[in-house]
Amino acid sequence: EAEVAQSPRYKITEKSQAVAFWCDPISGHATLYWYRQILGQGPELLVQFQDESVVDDSQLPKDRFSAERLKGVDSTLKIQPAELGDSAMYLCASTRSTDTQYFGPGTRLTVL
């Protein structure tokens, strides 16, 4: 069964450093999402792509976060500079159209 791939699985960084996360969606899935899940809360959408275009980035802190999906397939989420409050699980999900969203295993970020 096809899965959403994410790397790295874990990342520890110091405050003010830059970090990047990578996501490879299920083949053929045009829509890709990045969510952030803080411990004890549900995931919250950061950015949604339809192919290579951003559909919704209203909750993305654009002063420090950026996301791209240049060829409409895999995607990168970057944080620069990282802050203590960015410690969270970063989840990528994909879907074909209006179907169910399938999630990857996530990247656990710890900012020291």
Next chain:
Amino acid sequence: DQQVKQNSPSLSVQEGRISILNCDYTNSMFDYFLWYKKYPAEGPTFLISISSIKDKNEDGRFTVFLNKSAKHLSLHIVPSQPGDSAVYFCAARRVQGAQKLVFGQGTRLTINP
């Protein structure tokens, strides 16, 4: 503004009994609802969904009930098994427009042997 709420942070159930997880929503524009299950250090796994045109959807041991007038849905698991121990998230979205999911805070279900 928490549009999707799961008011029980945790639930403990005896193996073999029924587990009932509850979820409330406030946005009447939501018309599709999903339940996800999450184990530690893993991403959420899709469990079951329901459209607003239905009031019940069943898949094996899992049944989701939707009460639109009360803006309430529930997930029933019967019989409960130890492997069901996980955090369960309720999520909602609109079918039209951007299909972003709005999640509840999650309920940690523990099945006791």
